[in-house]
Amino acid sequence: MAQxxxxxxxxxxxxxxxxxxxxxxxxxxxxxxxALDVLLALxxxxxxxxxxxxxxxxxxxxxxxxxxxxxxHISALRKILGKTEDGKxxxxxxxxxxxxxxAPVTQEDVARAVVPPVVxxxxxxxxxxxxxxxxxxxxxSDELGVLQEHLKRHRLVTLTGAGGVGKTRLAxxxxxxxxxxxxxxxxxxxxxxxxxxxxxxxxxxxxxxHASGSAGSLxxxxxxxxxxxxxxxxxxxxxxxxxxxxxxxxxxxxxxxLATSRERLAIAGENVxxxxxxxxxxxxxxxxxxxxxRFGAVEMFVERAAALGEGFALTNQNAAIVAAICRRIDGxxxxxxxxxxxxxxxxxxxLASGLDERFGLLTGRSRTAVPRHQTLQALIAWSxxxxxxxxxxxLRRFAVCxxxxxxxxxxxxxxxxxxxxxxxxxxxSLVEKSLIxxxxxxxxxxxxxxxxxRYFALDRLAAEEQHDRHRRHARxxxxxxxxxxxxxxxxxxxxxxxxxGADVDNLRTALTFAFGPDGSxxxxxxxxxxxxxxxxxxxxxxxxxxxxxxxxxxVTADTPPLTQARLLxxxxxxxxxxDDPSDIDDALSAASLYRGLGDAFHEGKMxxxxxxxxxMQDSAQTSTxxxxxxxEALLRTARALLAPSGDTKALAQCVSALASARLxxxxxxxxxxxxxxxLAITQRLAETEAVAASDGSSGLRT
Amino acid sequence: xxxxxxxxxxxxxKVVLSGRLDSSGAIEIELPFNAVATEKRAVVVDLSGVTIxxxxxxxxxxxxxxxxxxxxxxxxxLCPQADVAKVLRIARFDALAPIVTSESAALxxxxxxxx
Numbered sequence: 001m002a003q004x005x006x007x008x009x010x011x012x013x014x015x016x017x018x019x020x021x022x023x024x025x026x027x028x029x030x031x032x033x034x035a036l037d038v039l040l041a042l043x044x045x046x047x048x049x050x051x052x053x054x055x056x057x058x059x060x061x062x063x064x065x066x067x068x069x070x071x072x073h074i075s076a077l078r079k080i081l082g083k084t085e086d087g088k089x090x091x092x093x094x095x096x097x098x099x100x101x102x103a104p105v106t107q108e109d110v111a112r113a114v115v116p117p118v119v120x121x122x123x124x125x126x127x128x129x130x131x132x133x134x135x136x137x138x139x140x141s142d143e144l145g146v147l148q149e150h151l152k153r154h155r156l157v158t159l160t161g162a163g164g165v166g167k168t169r170l171a172x173x174x175x176x177x178x179x180x181x182x183x184x185x186x187x188x189x190x191x192x193x194x195x196x197x198x199x200x201x202x203x204x205x206x207x208x209x210h211a212s213g214s215a216g217s218l219x220x221x222x223x224x225x226x227x228x229x230x231x232x233x234x235x236x237x238x239x240x241x242x243x244x245x246x247x248x249x250x251x252x253x254x255x256x257x258l259a260t261s262r263e264r265l266a267i268a269g270e271n272v273x274x275x276x277x278x279x280x281x282x283x284x285x286x287x288x289x290x291x292x293x294r295f296g297a298v299e300m301f302v303e304r305a306a307a308l309g310e311g312f313a314l315t316n317q318n319a320a321i322v323a324a325i326c327r328r329i330d331g332x333x334x335x336x337x338x339x340x341x342x343x344x345x346x347x348x349x350x351l352a353s354g355l356d357e358r359f360g361l362l363t364g365r366s367r368t369a370v371p372r373h374q375t376l377q378a379l380i381a382w383s384x385x386x387x388x389x390x391x392x393x394x395l396r397r398f399a400v401c402x403x404x405x406x407x408x409x410x411x412x413x414x415x416x417x418x419x420x421x422x423x424x425x426x427x428x429s430l431v432e433k434s435l436i437x438x439x440x441x442x443x444x445x446x447x448x449x450x451x452x453x454r455y456f457a458l459d460r461l462a463a464e465e466q467h468d469r470h471r472r473h474a475r476x477x478x479x480x481x482x483x484x485x486x487x488x489x490x491x492x493x494x495x496x497x498x499x500x501g502a503d504v505d506n507l508r509t510a511l512t513f514a515f516g517p518d519g520s521x522x523x524x525x526x527x528x529x530x531x532x533x534x535x536x537x538x539x540x541x542x543x544x545x546x547x548x549x550x551x552x553x554x555v556t557a558d559t560p561p562l563t564q565a566r567l568l569x570x571x572x573x574x575x576x577x578x579d580d581p582s583d584i585d586d587a588l589s590a591a592s593l594y595r596g597l598g599d600a601f602h603e604g605k606m607x608x609x610x611x612x613x614x615x616m617q618d619s620a621q622t623s624t625x626x627x628x629x630x631x632e633a634l635l636r637t638a639r640a641l642l643a644p645s646g647d648t649k650a651l652a653q654c655v656s657a658l659a660s661a662r663l664x665x666x667x668x669x670x671x672x673x674x675x676x677x678x679l680a681i682t683q684r685l686a687e688t689e690a691v692a693a694s695d696g697s698s699g700l701r702t
Numbered sequence: 703x704x705x706x707x708x709x710x711x712x713x714x715x716k717v718v719l720s721g722r723l724d725s726s727g728a729i730e731i732e733l734p735f736n737a738v739a740t741e742k743r744a745v746v747v748d749l750s751g752v753t754i755x756x757x758x759x760x761x762x763x764x765x766x767x768x769x770x771x772x773x774x775x776x777x778x779x780l781c782p783q784a785d786v787a788k789v790l791r792i793a794r795f796d797a798l799a800p801i802v803t804s805e806s807a808a809l810x811x812x813x814x815x816x817x
Binding site: 053056057127204207208493536539541571572573574578579612616619649652653656657659660663664668671672674675678679682686 | 722724725726728729730732733736737740753756757758760761764765768769772784788789791792793
C-alpha cells in the first residue's frame with residue numbers, strides 16, 4: 001500500500017499518485033488521464049531517462065497505440081507545467097529515445113486519511129481482463145474464501161441475489177484471487193449491455209474470433225483450456241446464457257464458469273451461491289465504535305460517510321444509531337451507497353428515523369415482511385422523491401443511456417435545449433446522491449447508472465416518452481458516429497478510441513431499439529453505416545458482421561444511395577477477407593454509389609479497398625489481369641480521388657499500396673519513391689494532430 | 703517500427719520485426735517486407751519484438767503469406783507476444799500460416815524442400 005500514499009512535489013505542483021490528481025498551489029489542475037499517467041511515469045523516475053517504449057507500455061498497457069500519441073501528451077504536459085522558477089523546462093527530450101523529468105522533486109508520504117485505500121496487489125500468474133475496482137471491497141473475506149473452495153469443487157458457480165447486493169464486485173475479486181489456478185486466464189464478460197449474441201461476445205472478449213460465435217464452435221475452441229470465464233449479469237439473457245454454459249460445461253472438462261444473475265441458470269451441475277448482504281450488528285448489542293466497525297455494513301457506511309467531507313466519524317455515541325441505519329437497509333451495499341449521502345443534510349438520528357418512517361409505511365410496522373429487493377427499491381424511491389422535478393426528469397431520461405456516457409451525450413439525449421453547465425449541475429447533484437456514478441477511467445469523466453436504479457428510473461418514464469427518448473438517443477448516436485467516422489481519417493487510433501470507444505454500450509442499446517419492434521429501420525441503417533470504425537478499432541468482428549448482415553437485409557429500392565453506400569463502407573479485411581471477390585464487388589458498388597453522390601473522397605476510399613484486394617489476388621497469381629481493372633489501376637484512380645482532401649490515413653495507405661504494386665511490377669525505383677511519399681504523409685498527419693489535439697479541432701475537411 | 707533480415711539455410715530468410723505494427727508501422731515496412739516475400743520462398747517472421755499488431759499489420763502479414771504461397775513457398779510466424787497472438791487468432795491468421803514458438807519448429811514447419 002505504501003506506494004499509494006505518496007505525493008511528489010515540484011515547483012508549485014503536487015502530484016498525488018493514488019488519487020491521480022495534480023494540484024497547482026493546492027488547486028486541482030485540469031489534465032487528461034493519459035497525460036497524468038505519462039507525468040507520473042516520468043516523475044517516479046525523475047532524473048532518469050524513461051524511454052518511449054517504457055512510457056507507452058506504462059500508459060497504454062496492451063493497447064494498439066500510434067507512437068505520436070505520446071508526443072501529444074508530452075506537448076500538453078509542457079503547456080500545463082510551463083517553466084520552473086529559473087526559467088528552465090520540467091521535461092527534457094532525449095532525441096529519438098525518450099524523456100527525462102529534470103526539475104528537482106521531493107517525495108512526501110501523505111496521511112492515509114486523505115488517500116482512499118486501493119485494491120489489493122494483483123497476482124501476475126495468468127492473463128486476465130478483470131476490471132480494476134475503484135473502491136476496495138469491504139466485508140467480503142468470508143465469502144471470498146468460500147467461493148475459492150466452491151470453484152475448486154464445482155465447474156459452474158452462480159452468484160445469485162437481489163440487485164445492489166454486490167454480485168459483480170464479488171465475482172471480480174473472486175476471479176482475481178483464483179488467477180493462479182487458471183493458466184489460460186480469467187476472463188470477465190459483462191452481458192448487461194446486450195440482448196442476444198452471447199456466444200459471439202464471449203468469443204470476442206476471449207480473443208477467439210475464429211470461432212463463429214455459436215456455442216458449439218466456442219466449445220470446440222475452448223476444449224482443453226484451463227480458463228475461468230465470468231459471465232456477469234446473466235439475467236438479461238438468461239435462456240441464451242444457460243444454453244451456452246450448458247454446452248461449454250459439457251464439452252470442456254477443464255473450463256470453469258462463474259456466473260452472476262438475479263436468478264439461477266437452472267442447469268445440471270450448477271452450484272448456486274446466494275450472495276448475502278453485509279453483516280450488521282444485532283439490535284441488542286451494546287456497541288462501542290470499535291465493535292460496530294467490525295461489521296461489514298458499518299465499516300462500509302462509515303467509509304462512505306467519512307468521504308462526504310462533512311466531518312462524520314464513528315464514535316461510541318453514534319455507533320448504535322449507525323448500526324440501526326445499517327440494519328434498516330439490510331446491509332445491502334448499494335443501499336448503503338444511497339443512504340450515506342443523506343448525512344449531508346440529516347443527522348444520523350434523523351436519517352434513522354426517516355428510514356423507520358419509510359419502511360413503516362411499506363410494511364404497516366411489521367418490519368420482517370420486507371423482502372430484500374423491496375428494501376433497495378424503497379430506498380431508491382425515497383432518494384427519487386427527495387429530488388426536485390428537474391432532477392427527477394433528468395434521472396428518468398438519463399436511464400435511456402447505457403454504459404459510461406459523456407456529458408455532451410447526456411445533454412443531447414435528456415435536455416437538448418438546456419445549457420451544458422445547467423445539465424452538469426443536475427448530474428453532479430445526482431452523483432452526490434449516488435443515483436448515478438462518475439466513471440473517471442476515460443479521458444473525460446463519464447457517467448453511468450447502477451442497473452437497479454436504471455430499471456427504477458425507466459419504470460417511471462411513461463411509455464410514450466420512453467419511446468421518444470429511445471428514438472432521440474438512437475438518432476443522436478447515429479449522428480455522433482457519423483462525426484466520429486469523419487474524425488477517424490486524421491486521428492491517431494488511440495486518441496480516437498479514447499474519445500469514442502466507451503460509447504459502444506450506447507451503440508448496442510441504440511441498435512437494439514432501432515431494429516426492435518418499435519424502432520426505425522432508417523435510424524438502424526444509419527447507425528450501422530456509421531459504426532464500422534468503432535467495431536473495427538475495438539476488434540469486435542462478430543458483432544460488426546452481425547449488424548451489417550442484418551442491415552443489408554433491410555435495404556430496399558427506396559433506401560437512399562448514401563445509406564446504401566455507407567452500409568458497404570467497412571475497412572478492408574473487417575467484414576469479409578480483403579481479397580474475397582465479393583468484398584471487392586461490395587467495395588466497387590460502394591464506390592459507384594459515392595460517385596453518383598459526387599463524394600470523391602469516399603469513392604476513392606472504396607476504390608482503394610477494391611484495389612488493395614485485387615492487388616492481393618494479382619500478386620498470388622501468375623497471370624496478369626487486364627490493365628484497366630488491375631489492382632494498381634484501381635489504386636491510381638483512388639489516389640487521384642483521395643488527394644484533393646489533403647493528408648489522410650486513406651491516402652497514406654493508398655500510396656503505400658501503390659508502392660507494393662510497383663514492386664510486384666519489378667520497378668524498384670518508383671516503388672521506393674512512393675514508399676517515401678507514404679511515410680511523409682504519415683509524418684505530417686502525426687505533426688498536425690499534435691496541434692489539433694491541443695486546440696480541440698480535428699476531422700476530415702470534405 | 704524496425705525491420706531486420708537474416709539469412710536462413712537454403713532459400714529462406716528470417717524477417718525480424720520490432721516495435722508497433724499499427725497503421726503507420728505497416729506503412730513504414732510494407733515495401734521492404736513485400737520485397738523479401740516476393741523474392742524468397744521460405745520466410746520466417748519473428749514477431750517477438752512486436753508489441754502491438756493492428757488490422758493494417760495483419761493485412762501486411764497476409765499479403766506476405768500469399769506472396770510466398772504463390773511461389774509454392776511458405777511463411778511462418780515465430781514467437782508472437784500474447785496480445786499479438788490474440789489479434790492473429792481473431793483475424794483467423796493461424797489458419798493461413800503456422801505460428802510457432804522456436805526457431806527449430808519454424809524450420810521444420812517450412813519443410814525440407816524449402817530450407
